[in-house]
Amino acid sequence: MTTRLAACLVACTLSACFLFGRETGRLEAPAGAPVDVRLGCALAENRCTRCHTIDRVLATQVDSPMHWQAYVHRMRLQPQSGILPDEERPILGCLVFRSFGAQGLATLGPR
Amino acid sequence: MRAALAMFVLVTALAIARADAPPEADKAVQRNFAGSIQFDYLAVPTERLARPTSLDAATVETSLKLAVDLTDHVSANVKMCVACHGPELGMAYLDLRASDVFNVRVGRFTPAFGSFPQRHDPANHRTSDKPLPYDMGRMLNYKDWNEGILPAPWVDNGIELDGVQFFGGNQLDYAAYAIGGPKGNADGYDFDYTLSRSGERYYVDNNSEPSVGARLALTLRLDDDSSLALGASGMAGHYDPQAKLAFWIAGADAVLQIDHVFLRAEYLLRRTEIALGDDPLARFKYGPAGGRFDDHLLKDGFYAELEAPVGRVDLIARWDGLRRWGNVLATSELRENSILLRYTAAAAIRIAAGVRIKASVEEYDFSDLPDELAVHLGVVGSF
Numbered sequence: 001m002t003t004r005l006a007a008c009l010v011a012c013t014l015s016a017c018f019l020f021g022r023e024t025g026r027l028e029a030p031a032g033a034p035v036d037v038r039l040g041c042a043l044a045e046n047r048c049t050r051c052h053t054i055d056r057v058l059a060t061q062v063d064s065p066m067h068w069q070a071y072v073h074r075m076r077l078q079p080q081s082g083i084l085p086d087e088e089r090p091i092l093g094c095l096v097f098r099s100f101g102a103q104g105l106a107t108l109g110p111r
Numbered sequence: 112m113r114a115a116l117a118m119f120v121l122v123t124a125l126a127i128a129r130a131d132a133p134p135e136a137d138k139a140v141q142r143n144f145a146g147s148i149q150f151d152y153l154a155v156p157t158e159r160l161a162r163p164t165s166l167d168a169a170t171v172e173t174s175l176k177l178a179v180d181l182t183d184h185v186s187a188n189v190k191m192c193v194a195c196h197g198p199e200l201g202m203a204y205l206d207l208r209a210s211d212v213f214n215v216r217v218g219r220f221t222p223a224f225g226s227f228p229q230r231h232d233p234a235n236h237r238t239s240d241k242p243l244p245y246d247m248g249r250m251l252n253y254k255d256w257n258e259g260i261l262p263a264p265w266v267d268n269g270i271e272l273d274g275v276q277f278f279g280g281n282q283l284d285y286a287a288y289a290i291g292g293p294k295g296n297a298d299g300y301d302f303d304y305t306l307s308r309s310g311e312r313y314y315v316d317n318n319s320e321p322s323v324g325a326r327l328a329l330t331l332r333l334d335d336d337s338s339l340a341l342g343a344s345g346m347a348g349h350y351d352p353q354a355k356l357a358f359w360i361a362g363a364d365a366v367l368q369i370d371h372v373f374l375r376a377e378y379l380l381r382r383t384e385i386a387l388g389d390d391p392l393a394r395f396k397y398g399p400a401g402g403r404f405d406d407h408l409l410k411d412g413f414y415a416e417l418e419a420p421v422g423r424v425d426l427i428a429r430w431d432g433l434r435r436w437g438n439v440l441a442t443s444e445l446r447e448n449s450i451l452l453r454y455t456a457a458a459a460i461r462i463a464a465g466v467r468i469k470a471s472v473e474e475y476d477f478s479d480l481p482d483e484l485a486v487h488l489g490v491v492g493s494f
Contacts, residue, residue: 025423025461045371046335046336046368046370046371049371050338050366050368050373051229051230051235052230052232052234052235052493053234053235053467053493055234055461055464055465055493056145056234056235056493058464058465059145059464059465059493059494060143060145061143061144062143064139066139066141067141070141070180070183071141071143071180074178074180074186076275077208077211077214077275078229079223079229079273079275079284079286079326079328080226080229080282080284080328080330080340080342080366081275081282082282082330082332082338082340082368084277084280084282084332085211085277
């Protein structure tokens with residue numbers, strides 16, 4: 001019984017690896033993104049995954065750059081977020097660029 | 112005491128209202144929906160019929176959360192959860208934030224205790240079940256052990272003052288709160304968690320006296336990608352209707368992050384007074400020691416967990432345990448000193464955006480009960 005269960009478990013997990021698409025699960029900056037945005041995405045991936053998977057970020061529905069701003073600010077103030085005040089802007093830059101492109105980034109104004 | 116608390120809340124709320132500038136014309140109220148669904152199948156191959164001792168087979172945990180930023184200083188969170196014991200409100204609170212270092216949280220929430228509760232949502236942690244100190248009914252023989260030390264998420268009505276202070280590359284978090292607290296009966300032998308989710312007993316404090324607690328956590332930046340977070344938590348109060356049976360819980364936690372690899376460890380200790388009753392000789396398994404019965408029990412628990420991503424797969428190795436010292440009911444399978452150790456190997460495989468397969472094998476080593484093997488296979492999705 002135990003062997004059968006273990007075999008089933010291994011079969012299911014291996015199947016899952018090959019049956020589905022190769023999702024990266026990374027918070028990647030779009031091609032052609034400025035260096036600041038790329039660095040911001042790497043930073044976001046490191047900080048956000050302390051408390052939750054990066055999927056939470058990828059699935060977030062926002063309707064404006066200001067929306068991301070409020071969201072990131074709220075997350076920074078979570079206990080043990082590890083997001084320093086001066087890291088809020090680079091992370092925001094990544095998320096806004098991914099959602100709204102360079103035009104959206106411009107609406108945030110200068111740093 | 113209560114008048115002083117109420118006055119403090121009022122003054123704080125007024126201070127925050129004053130600090131809150133009128134919303135700008137182009138700044139709309141921001142809303143975010145999020146949710147998760149976890150389907151998990153628990154098989155216990157060492158038992159022909161595991162249901163009498165565990166919530167085995169299929170379970171579903173689901174949640175739907177709405178977070179609203181009303182202004183720069185005020186936000187609201189409401190989270191609905193449905194799991195083994197039906198629909199519950201996991202969150203219904205307002206955050207009134209005067210500044211980074213001073214926030215007032217009022218409503219129904221999970222008070223700041225330990226590190227794991229912040230990741231309690233099944234979509235946020237990689238194993239199918241929770242570490243033993245925070246177990247909420249998914250461990251084997253959960254009735255004998257009465258679950259963990261403080262089941263997560265602990266959801267309660269109350270008020271919490273919290274804040275974040277950054278200095279250099281480091282972060283200091285604090286929280287202090289007053290909540291309804293755990294509940295039990297007048298002839299209390301331990302917490303009765305069903306009373307905390309019983310509509311018939313109302314979702315209110317059972318003894319007119321809040322339980323209080325606090326937490327302090329320090330996150331040290333080691334380098335750009337690495338950090339060490341250390342925390343200490345405490346909670347105390349009375350849990351019976353007459354407010355005579357006291358309890359306290361203390362906890363310590365550490366999280367080391369090196370790039371995307373996490374090493375986590377927590378320790379929780381709870382002292383709980385118990386009612387001896389009119390006839391302790393008949394009620395308890397063990398007689399008096401030194402001419403008197405012990406009027407309390409001690410329970411502690413720990414976990415150490417390593418989480419390492421390898422491509423789309425997160426690998427997890429966990430070692431956790433529970434110990435219990437103190438008299439037990441005459442009908443209990445446990446002894447005066449009982450130990451449970453558990454060894455877990457797990458994998459969470461990302462198969463699509465927001466969707467993971469979770470698989471784990473757990474070996475239970477009970478001091479007083481037969482050792483068991485448990486196998487979890489599940490799917491979790493976040494949106």
